[in-house]
Amino acid sequence: MxxxxxxxxxxxxxxxxxxxxxxxxxxxxxxxxxxxxxxxxxxxxxxxxxxxxxxxxxxxDRLKPALDGQTRWIEGRVIGLPQRTGEAVRFELADSRSRNARLPKRIRVSWRGGPPVHSGERWRLAITLKRPAGLLNFHGFDQEAWLLAQRIGATGTVKDGERLAPARNAWRDSVRQRLVAVDAQGREAGLIALVLGDGSGLATTDWQVLQDTGTVHLLVISGQHIGLLAGLIYGLIAGLARYGCWPRAWPWLPCACGLAFGAALGYGLLAGSGVPVQRACVMVGLVLLWRLRFRHLGLWWPLLLALDGVLMLEPLASLQPGFWLSFAAVAVLILAFGGRLGPWSLWQAWTRPQWLIAIGLFPALLVLGLPISLSAPLANLVAVPWISLVVLPLALLGTALLPLPFVGEGLLWLAGGALGGLFNALAWLAGQMPAWIPAEVALGYWLVSLLGAVLLLLPKGLPFRVLGWPMLLLAAFPPREEVPHGQVEVLQLDVGQGQSLILRTRHHTLLYDAGPRTGSFDLGARVVLPSLRKLGVRELDMMLLSHADADHAGGAAAVARGMPIKRVVGGETEGLPAFLATQPCVSGERWSWDGVTFELWQWPDAINGNPKSCVLQVQANGERLLLTGDIDRAAERAMLASALAVPTDWLQAPHHGSRTSSSWAFLERLQPRSVLISRGRGNAFGHPHPQVMARYQRLGSQVYDSAEQGAVRLQLGAFAPPIVARSQRRFWRERLP
Structure with missing residues (x-):
């Protein structure tokens, strides 16, 4: 096995x-x-x-390339629980049909401004289809892998639609609608997450609090919830039998085991049967089988059987971080509790698991690139029993008793109040100790950290156990790889239809643009800030915002809140948050960091908007990089008279390759050897324009497009070829063209 x-x-x-x-x-x-x-x-x-x-x-089963970008009328059935975020509703379609086209079995779509959509309904929708893809950065979330693990063969945007048939057998959605309608003291979304495993209604601030305190597992259905419910049912029947209240005609042990397993399966179906739920149901079933047959299965055998069972049902589960964290947490507890001489006291049994899980999951979180909560042991010490013994029983019982007037609503009101009090405490704790994003760790250091964690999980008294602490901390504070003097590491992040570049010299860091923000979707917080921390950056010497458009400066506030910034410079000071204290871009300003020269330029006749972009030229060992923001042809003509209009090795394509920029006179003067384009795949603006791409091709320039190749990393001053994120081969990624 x-x-x-x-x-x-x-x-x-x-x-x-x-x-x-x-x-x-x-x-x-x-x-x-x-x-x-x-x-x-x-x-x-x-x-x-x-x-x-x-x-x-x-x-x-993925969408065929010929259908990518096409808009088609599609009939399908809504599955799962639709998620509403702001003005948009996201849901999945199954059994989809379209005339003269073979479609994937599952399609995930977004409908902005659409009507309410419920699970089980049949719709006829006009959808602009896209092949599964997402932002691809060196240390970020892999959307393409997640979509494949969910077996989603296409995504799309709904343009119009009509409901063909009402919902059928949509009992999970009907339960959610009942929960939405109750008064739970403002915590209805939290109870829905706890009962149904649907966290789409939780606010971004709530998710941030849960992440900072390491308590995300408490608001998504995990093995703990399944095991707790099964244990309560088993304990209730065992207690009734012990005091003579159970019918003698019914053997209590088979009934207790059967009803406990039935409750676990029922809760699993209610929660959507995710990987943690599958693992928990298999393990609960094995424990109950052992109890029924009085056989000792050991501790590791049920875990191994659960692992094989989950992977046989869905081999792609291993692409999801939650799979590894779920099984790793159980393995840590088995290793920590198994083989001990003598039982632990009640205090030890309550406190030690939290610290042991924090130690055991540290290497897993590190290799998966996930934030690490420093307050998780303390937060879980209170949150785990509070959720398990107070909030969850009230929520499940209240949901079951909703048909009874006032009874179910009253229990859910109490559950919401208890959950709200816990969130207030967690929010205070998160404010004191936010989650930590460690720097990138080399494989060798990570293996040493893993060995150190295993040593610390072993019983006391074993030789060399004390060496686990320095081995563990070696990965927490690894030696930083320095940028050579006279060179600059340039990282163009994949932020979709926007722009953000990180420039690091030996002792200084500059951020050119901070990525886009649309509503609550802030890529400054989701991509830019984590990428800076993964590089080991703890302070920015300068954040240079080319201009105030949301696709370039939208993420600036999130970056400024996340780390100290010595100086903020902008092509436009209007339209930026006042607390940034942005200084204007001054043409001709020149400075040197670690043997690398930086110089600014701005068109003096520009009034506002794209032409007012602040241009940055970087020179390292004779190799040049020119970052142009969104300047247009008029600004390009003016720039031809400046000192920056010289042959350039690397050019950031003005305005994402728009037709209004990259004029032939400008490109002929610069003669760029390579071009960086930052844009969103299938964007509505048509960037980059075919005419612009033809000019680059005529010059023989090598184009690096974030929509096709993901993030790009280059070593300016080394005259070496760059590294693109998509070159890191994975079987689920499409090959480079």
Whole structure:
């Protein structure tokens, strides 16, 4: 079974899936090995074959390239729970049909300003289809992997639609509608997340509080919730039998085990049957089976069986961070509690698991690139029993009793008040100790950290256990790789239809533009700030905002709130938050950091908007980079008379490659060897324009497009080729053109 698990997990490491011929050969070899009792190798190959077949099926179900960007009328059934965020509603379609086109089995769409949509309804929708994709940065969330793990074969934007049939068998959605309508002291969204596993209604600030305090697992359905409900049902029946209140004609033990497992399955179905729920249901079933048959299964065998069971049902689950955290947390508890001589006291059993989980999950969070909460042990010490013993029982009982007038509503009102009080306490704690995003760690340091965490989880008295602390902290504070003197590391982030570049010299960091913000969707907070921290940046020497448009300066406030900034310079000071204290861009200003020269330029006749963009030229060892913001042709003509109009190695395409920029006279003077384009895939503006791309091609310039290649990293001053995020091969990513 361990070999089977390794084979299933090996899928995560593949850069490309084997061809059909190779799969048949591997499967045949595995079957041939079985009669010779070489079970480990045979089951490893069987697991790998099944995982590859399942993954290839998901890849084949993606939207065909010919349909990418097309708008089609599609009929389909709404599945899952639609999520409303601001003016937009997001939902998934299944059983989709369109004339003369084969569509994926599942399509995820967004409808801005659309009517209410409920699970189970059938709709006819005009959808602009897109192949599954997302922002791709070196250390960021991989949207493409997440979509594949959800088996979503296409995304899209709804333009218009009509409801064809009302909802059928949409009991989860009907429960949510009932919960939305009750008065839970303003915490209806939290109770919906706790009961149904749907956290779409939680505010961004609530998610931030949960992340900062390491309590996200309490507001999404986890194994703890499933196990708690099963334990309550089992304990209730056992108590009734002990005091003679259980009918003697019904054997109490089979009834307790059966009803407890039924409650776990029912709650799992109510919560949507995610990976933590599947794992918990399998493990609860094994424990109850052991109790019924009086057999000792050990501690690791149920975990291994749950791991194999989840991966056999969905091999792509290993692409999701939650899968690794879910099983790692249980493995940490098993390692910490198993093999101990003598029981722990009540105080030890309450406090130690939180610290042990914090230590054990540290390497997992580090390698997954997730924030690490420093206050998690303290927060969970109070939050876990409060949610488990107060909020969750009230919420589930209140939901079950909603048909009774005033009873269910009253219980949910109490549950909402209890949850609100907990959130107030967590918000205070998050304000004192926000989540920590560690810098990027090399593989060697991470392996040392993993070994240190394992040593600390072992019982006291074992040799060399004390060495676990320095080994663990080595990954927390790894030696920083310095940028060579006279060079600058340039990182163009993938922020969609916007722009943000990080420039690091040996001792200084400059941020040119801060990414877009649209409503509550702030890429300054989601991409730019985490990327700075992953690079080990704790302070910005300068944030240079080319101009005040939201796609360039929208994320500036989030960056300024997240880390100290010595100086803010902007092409436009109007339209930027006052607390930034933005200084105007001054043409001709020149300075040097660590042997690298920086110089500013701005068109003096520009009034506002794109032509007023602050241009930055960077020179390192004779290699030049020119960042132009959104200047237009008029500003380009004026710039030809400046000292910056010289042959340039790297050019950031003005205005994302718009037709109103990148004039031939401008490009002919600069003769860019390489061009950086930052834009959103399938954007509504048509960037970059075909005429502009033809000019770059005529010059022989190498174009690096964030929509096609993701983030780009280059070492200015080394005259070396850049590294693009999509060059890091993964089987779920499309190959570079």
């Amino acid at each position: 361990f070999a089977l698990a390794l084979g299933l997990l090996a899928l995560r490491l593949l850069t490309a899936l084997p061809s059909t011929g190779w799969l048949i050969a591997v499967l045949a070899l595995a079957l041939m090995l079985l009669p010779f009792r070489t079970y480990p190798l045979a089951f490893f190959l069987l697991g790998l074959s099944w995982a590859c077949i399942s993954a290839q099926s998901a890849l084949d």
